[in-house]
Amino acid sequence: MSDSRSYRVIIIGGGIIGLTTACTLLKEYTSIDKLQLTIISTTFSPETTGDVSAGYWEPYGVSLNDERMLRWARYTYDIFMQEFFSTKAAQAGVMQMPGHILKSQNDQQISENDDFIVPSFLPLVRHYRVLKDPEIRMFDHLGPVTGFVMSSVVTEVRRYLPQLQRFLECDSRVKFVRKKIHSFSELKGEADIIINCTGLSARELTGDLTIRPARGQVIRIHAPWIKAVYYFETVNEGVGYIVPQSDTVVLGGTFQLDDWNTTPTEQDTRHIRRMCAKILPALEQIQDGVEQAGLRPYRDGGVRLEHERTTDEIDIVHCYGHSGAGVTLSWGCAKDVVEIVKTLLPVYEQHSSDLPEHEQLWRLVL
Ligand SMILES: Cc1cc2nc3c(=O)[nH]c(=O)nc-3n(C[C@H](O)[C@H](O)[C@H](O)COP(=O)(O)OP(=O)(O)OC[C@H]3O[C@@H](n4cnc5c(N)ncnc54)[C@H](O)[C@@H]3O)c2cc1C
Numbered sequence: 001m002s003d004s005r006s007y008r009v010i011i012i013g014g015g016i017i018g019l020t021t022a023c024t025l026l027k028e029y030t031s032i033d034k035l036q037l038t039i040i041s042t043t044f045s046p047e048t049t050g051d052v053s054a055g056y057w058e059p060y061g062v063s064l065n066d067e068r069m070l071r072w073a074r075y076t077y078d079i080f081m082q083e084f085f086s087t088k089a090a091q092a093g094v095m096q097m098p099g100h101i102l103k104s105q106n107d108q109q110i111s112e113n114d115d116f117i118v119p120s121f122l123p124l125v126r127h128y129r130v131l132k133d134p135e136i137r138m139f140d141h142l143g144p145v146t147g148f149v150m151s152s153v154v155t156e157v158r159r160y161l162p163q164l165q166r167f168l169e170c171d172s173r174v175k176f177v178r179k180k181i182h183s184f185s186e187l188k189g190e191a192d193i194i195i196n197c198t199g200l201s202a203r204e205l206t207g208d209l210t211i212r213p214a215r216g217q218v219i220r221i222h223a224p225w226i227k228a229v230y231y232f233e234t235v236n237e238g239v240g241y242i243v244p245q246s247d248t249v250v251l252g253g254t255f256q257l258d259d260w261n262t263t264p265t266e267q268d269t270r271h272i273r274r275m276c277a278k279i280l281p282a283l284e285q286i287q288d289g290v291e292q293a294g295l296r297p298y299r300d301g302g303v304r305l306e307h308e309r310t311t312d313e314i315d316i317v318h319c320y321g322h323s324g325a326g327v328t329l330s331w332g333c334a335k336d337v338v339e340i341v342k343t344l345l346p347v348y349e350q351h352s353s354d355l356p357e358h359e360q361l362w363r364l365v366l
Contacts, residue, residue: 006034007345010190012181012205013197014041015048016157016330017319019164021195023362024334026171028342030351035173038191042180042201045161049199052294053327054218054243054250055155056229058099061214061255061324064120066302069325072332074124079331080153081126082358091364093159093246099152099229100131102279105144118148127151142232142278152229155327156245166365181205184314193344194316195337200297202320208304211321213295215259216252217268221289223249223282230279240275242283251276251283255324257298264291298323305333307340315344331361 009025011018022039029035045051057080059073083089084096122128128150129135139145168174181187184205187194196202203211226249231241243250251272269291277283299321308316319337322329353360 005032006036007032007193008036008038008191009193009195009341009345010038010040010187011195011197012040013199014039014044014165014176015197015199016050016161016326017199017322017333018195018197019161019168020330020334020361021197021319021337022168022174023164024331024338025341026168026173027360028338029347031349032347033173036175037173038175038177039168040177040179040181042178044165044176044178046158048157048161049294049296050157050161050327052216052218052292053157054241054252055093055157055160055245055327056099056241056243057153057155057328058101058231059121059325059328061296061298062322062329063302068305068336069302069329070121070124072329072336073121073325075332075335076328076330077124077153079358079361080155082356084153086356086358088163088358088364091159092163093156095154095156095244095246097152097154097228097244098149099231100139100147100149102139102142102145102147102230102232104142104232104234105146122148122150125150125152141281145232154229154243154245157327159246163364164362167362170365184310184316185312188312188314192315193341194314195341196316196318196320199320199322199326200295202297202304202318206318208299210300211304212258212298212300213260214298214323215254215256215261215293215295216324217254217264217272217291217293218250218252219269219272219289219291220245220248220250221283221286222247223286225282226280232275232279234275237275238271240272240279242276242279251289255296260295262293262295264293268293296324297321297326303329303333305336307344317341
């Protein structure tokens with residue numbers, strides 16, 4: 001039986017946060033035929049921030065003291081893992097692989113009892129192991145390091161987002177509009193609720209100056225022999241990371257706060273190549289590649305996920321400021337956003353399904 005209530009929801013933002021929210025909304029409002037969901041965005045894939053990202057699951061660039069991060073990351077991990085072991089994996093670009101996370105130790109930091117401190121997100125993954133001798137000796141060429149290997153997942157956003165979009169386009173309740181919103185009041189009277197998933201541009205739209213760019217440059221190369229993720233953090237030279245995708249490998253990276261430059265620089269290219277070749281020396285021989293730079297939506301107080309009723313009585317649920325972890329936190333945040341929406345637009349009829357959670361959220365459209 002379907003519910004005859006009529007709800008109008010607008011999502012601003014067609015990136016990973018906007019589209020995972022849209023899918024979660026449809027899942028929770030399955031019984032509401034008269035839901036009208038409009039997704040308004042200036043850009044869609046392949047022009048979103050996630051399309052530049054490595055799509056690696058790790059709560060990177062966000063504070064892990066915030067208990068919400070771990071909850072969001074855990075739920076998202078479980079969805080991606082279910083997807084890897086489903087018929088979606090190839091088309092959606094979801095890959096399970098080992099992630100080696102290594103930290104350089106300077107001489108003073110090393111002592112006999114210097115056990116690796118396990119990051120709080122590590123127990124969320126299905127399998128991990130702190131590297132012990134002789135395992136750590138694989139990385140002798142990096143000098144003294146500590147680290148761990150974990151079962152991680154890489155979601156290639158430029159494959160994943162088009163699949164979510166196709167699924168959403170097939171639902172008659174959903175409409176896509178490509179345009180820029182300059183102020184929420186432009187939409188007054190057009191929706192019962194607006195969901196703000198505008199990433200870094202939330203700074204302009206909301207006036208929240210605590211959201212700022214954390215510039216990241218990457219190089220996409222052809223290196224088919226690399227089958228695992230390597231992340232190497234040094235004391236004085238920054239980080240290098242290597243993240244395989246389905247037909248390329250992403251080399252990174254930089255994390256430059258308050259830098260708005262979206263053009264790749266020679267200096268960053270040299271730094272990234274040098275750091276990554278330290279980890280895997282064969283990379284010295286690869287000179288080709290496509291350089292890209294994107295702006296992570298970093299926010300001083302962490303992700304803003306909350307309801308606001310404006311002075312002109314517009315209900316907005318904000319969800320922005322995911323920094324370097326928008327892919328990692330996406331499904332978890334979407335779930336919390338929709339829980340807030342449900343307090344404002346109630347669903348009286350509970351829908352139950354035997355499908356696995358990821359299939360309830362979205363399905364491949366062949
Ligand atoms: C180099 C790099 C590497 C990264 N690697 C990883 C990684 O390995 N793992 C990970 O989890 N994360 C990673 N990230 C971070 C991740 O990409 C971001 O956190 C995530 O993409 C943010 O998603 P979003 O949907 O909030 O923002 P966006 O992708 O920026 O989407 C916002 C959307 O809103 C639209 N919009 C904005 N303002 C308006 C407006 N006023 N009107 C209409 N539309 C509007 C935009 O057009 C856009 O489509 C990386 C980022 C970079 C740059």
